[in-house]
Amino acid sequence: MNSIADIRKDYKLKTLSELEIEANPIAQFGKWWHDAINSHIEEVNAMTLATSTIYGKPSARIVLLKGYDDRGFNFFTNYESHKGEELAVNPQASLVFFWKELERQVRIEGITEKLDTKENDAYFLSRPVGSQIGAWASPQSQVIKQREEIEENVKKYELEFATTNIIRPEYWGGYRVKPQLIEFWQGRPSRLHDRIQYSLEGNNQWKIERLAP
Numbered sequence: 419m420n421s422i423a424d425i426r427k428d429y430k431l432k433t434l435s436e437l438e439i440e441a442n443p444i445a446q447f448g449k450w451w452h453d454a455i456n457s458h459i460e461e462v463n464a465m466t467l468a469t470s471t472i473y474g475k476p477s478a479r480i481v482l483l484k485g486y487d488d489r490g491f492n493f494f495t496n497y498e499s500h501k502g503e504e505l506a507v508n509p510q511a512s513l514v515f516f517w518k519e520l521e522r523q524v525r526i527e528g529i530t531e532k533l534d535t536k537e538n539d540a541y542f543l544s545r546p547v548g549s550q551i552g553a554w555a556s557p558q559s560q561v562i563k564q565r566e567e568i569e570e571n572v573k574k575y576e577l578e579f580a581t582t583n584i585i586r587p588e589y590w591g592g593y594r595v596k597p598q599l600i601e602f603w604q605g606r607p608s609r610l611h612d613r614i615q616y617s618l619e620g621n622n623q624w625k626i627e628r629l630a631p
Contacts, residue, residue, distance in 0.1 A: 429521040429605025434612035443600040443616035443624060444488050447524060454517045466514040469504040484541060490596040491526060494541060496558035497589045505530050511595050521605035526597050533592035542586035550584040551575050
């Protein structure tokens with residue numbers, strides 16, 4: 419049995435060159451996203467979301483990417499959750515994708531904004547009924563005495579919406595992380611990884627730089 423310190427993997431699948439990348443990081447993300455989708459990675463849209471309090475105390479958790487375009491990267495949650503409370507006072511956030519099957523990582527830093535009502539309603543109505551009920555039943559991140567509280571809430575809202583359409587709770591919706599920095603990381607042998615960073619400059623242009631591994 420190896421010790422924790424002995425656990426390691428030598429990355430050698432691919433390379434990342436400035437000669438091959440797109441000028442726009444969203445287009446570059448699209449290329450890597452396409453590769454990840456075609457690799458049949460389980461929960462390919464899972465990403466770490468890091469937020470912090472107004473005093474800089476950080477927290478992180480896994481959320482699911484639910485859309486991206488030139489404006490940014492979208493996810494949905496309860497606005498009254500721990501992450502929602504932090505984003506309300508400090509809208510800066512970071513996202514990390516790690517696709518181990520491709521030995522790739524994408525790191526994103528940016529400012530969050532709430533999605534509009536139309537986007538929120540459209541996504542909420544696309545969710546399975548159980549997930550819609552769950553948004554009503556769970557006071558996300560709040561302390562509860564026992565799981566039965568949630569189960570009773572589920573029964574309550576299943577009955578309430580038994581004969582009517584389930585509407586989106588006002589406290590539930592989406593955020594968009596508007597990127598200011600995106601780093602693409604490709605694993606390489608001996609920990610000499612390829613790292614290409616895009617940073618948004620004042621003229622709304624992306625500056626491309628290579629970072630030391």
